[in-house]
Amino acid sequence: MHIEDETWTDLETIDTNLGLVPIGSTEQHGPHAPLGTDMFDAESIASNAAEEYSDSVMVAPSIPVGIAEEHRNFTGTLWTDEMTFRQYVRDIVNSLASHGWNHVVIVNGHGGNIPALKAVTAQIIRHDNAYAVPFTWFEAIGDHTSSMGHAGPIETSLLEHTRPESVHTDRLTEAATDATDGWGDWQGKVNLAVDSNEFTDNGVVGDPREASAELGAELLDKATDELCALLDAVRDHDVTPRE
Numbered sequence: 001m002h003i004e005d006e007t008w009t010d011l012e013t014i015d016t017n018l019g020l021v022p023i024g025s026t027e028q029h030g031p032h033a034p035l036g037t038d039m040f041d042a043e044s045i046a047s048n049a050a051e052e053y054s055d056s057v058m059v060a061p062s063i064p065v066g067i068a069e070e071h072r073n074f075t076g077t078l079w080t081d082e083m084t085f086r087q088y089v090r091d092i093v094n095s096l097a098s099h100g101w102n103h104v105v106i107v108n109g110h111g112g113n114i115p116a117l118k119a120v121t122a123q124i125i126r127h128d129n130a131y132a133v134p135f136t137w138f139e140a141i142g143d144h145t146s147s148m149g150h151a152g153p154i155e156t157s158l159l160e161h162t163r164p165e166s167v168h169t170d171r172l173t174e175a176a177t178d179a180t181d182g183w184g185d186w187q188g189k190v191n192l193a194v195d196s197n198e199f200t201d202n203g204v205v206g207d208p209r210e211a212s213a214e215l216g217a218e219l220l221d222k223a224t225d226e227l228c229a230l231l232d233a234v235r236d237h238d239v240t241p242r243e
Contacts, residue, residue, distance in 0.1 A: 001050065002059045011099070016056040018235055019101035021092055022046040023117070025066040025110035028074030028196075029151035030179070030204035032171040035076050037155055039064045042109035044162040045137045048220060049107075049227040057231065058101045060092060067112040073197040085113070086120040090128070097130035102239050104132040105230055111136070131237040133230070140226035141219050150183065150196070151175070152206020154219065161216025172209045179204035 001014065024039025034040070039062050050057040068079040080088075093104050106117055117134035124132045138148045138155075148154045159167050178201040184191040185199045193199050 001056060002047070002061075004061050011058075014056050014058070016058060017101060017103045018053075018055070018057045018231055019060060019093075019096040019104040020046045020050060020057055020107055021060045021089070021096075021104060022062040022107045023066060023089070023109065023113060024062060024064060025068045025112065026064050026076070026078040027068040027071040027110070028077050028203040029155065030175045030202050030208070032168045032175045032204075032208055033151050033156055033159060034166045036064065037151065037159060038066070038109035040109075040163055040166070041137065041155060041158050042107045044158065044220065045109075045223045045227060046107040048224045049231070052224055053228050053231055055235075058096065060096060063089070063092070066110045067116055068110065070112060070194065070196050071203065073195055074203050082116045086116050086123070089117065089120050090124055093124055093130050093132045094128055097128065097239070102130040103234050103237060104130060105227065105234060106132060106134045107227065108134055108136040109138075111138075126242045128241060129239055131234060131239045133234060135227055135230055137223040137227070141222045144215075144219060144222070147206065149204075149206025150200075151204045152179075152208055153210035153215070154206075156208040156211035157213070157216035158219050159216065160211055160213040161220060164213065167211075172211075175202060175204045176207045176209050178202040179206060179208075181205070 022042035024042045026035050029037040043062050050059050065078045071077040121132045180200040185193040
């Protein structure tokens with residue numbers, strides 16, 4: 001159930017303590033995929049899990065802008081700083097909790113958000129009347145996680161399954177030609193690159209020509225199953241602040 005689609009009087013009748021907050025980013029995804037890819041993917045998985053879960057789950061409106069300054073040299077990318085991002089996420093979780101939806105999973109679609117989400121959910125658990133954990137969908141797809149890249153076969157496949165009209169399939173060869181194989185410019189264990197344009201000409205990491213709608217359906221199923229299992233684990237946690 002998506003909060004923004006309902007009336008407040010209808011929401012008052014829903015008996016659940018579970019909430020989902022999809023979070024993505026507005027950032028370049030090569031010449032073939034939209035800047036909203038991370039948000040669209042997080043939305044798809046959150047919506048699918050909410051539909052499949054046995055009890056009601058409240059799905060909050062998606063957060064479209066995250067920590068993405070590493071893509072700043074590609075036109076259209078938007079970003080915010082970590083403290084602003086963390087406070088915004090915390091405010092949304094506490095808003096949900098004020099209505100009784102105080103067991104929250106943040107469904108994340110952007111790698112740059114991961115450290116901040118781990119920090120803010122720990123802060124929420126320690127100090128607020130809510131329990132919140134981050135769920136990054138591409139960490140929950142088994143062996144496919146190793147092929148994640150950026151705008152590569154994993155993200156492109158999920159889009160081809162859930163939003164096929166958004167993928168410029170006629171540009172996949174162009175996307176692959178100027179792509180790179182891995183994220184960063186490494187010397188041993190140290191990444192010398194700060195921004196993504198330092199190691200990829202068009203913003204792509206991986207070969208999106210390997211994408212398919214069939215793979216996207218498999219990824220959606222895997223991520224949905226993992227998210228539903230997480231909801232089961234989260235729903236009974238104590239929400240008493242641990243100060």
